[in-house]
Amino acid sequence: RRLFTGPLRTAILRRDTHCTWNGCTLPGGWCHVHHNAWWSRGGPTSYLNGAALCPRHHTLVPDRDLTATITATTVTWPIWPTWPT
Template sequence: MALGLRDGGCTARGCETSASGCHAHHDDPWSRGGLTDLANGRLLCPRHHRLAHDATYAMTIHADNTVSFTRRT
């Protein structure tokens, strides 16, 4: 699938999960002030996909299209 070809696996920084073990996640434009990334979608492994939907974590999208998660304080 297209996302697998583009991302090659989980897009979380430091995560080695390959595309076959990942889910497609759609970034939420509204939560980023209307800024959208290239395809508004990325691959995340189940663990990071859960964090992406966890309201207690903030997801930061970096210029190289990787993401990192920080716990909201």
């Protein structure tokens, strides 16, 4: 299943509360749930492969081919100093 929906989406947004990009605080209700390992590359639609990203950062992250570190409680993106927040 390609999209994060229902209880899975709810659980991920409860963990992340807002866009997970460094310094971004756009509320979860505005966010997409991003496949950290891309769906097109075989990434699962699962709790530990989903991260809330606002539309702006959901455009930039795949563009730069970045990967987050996702645990049961946190999502951490690599520092990318030249990126807009």
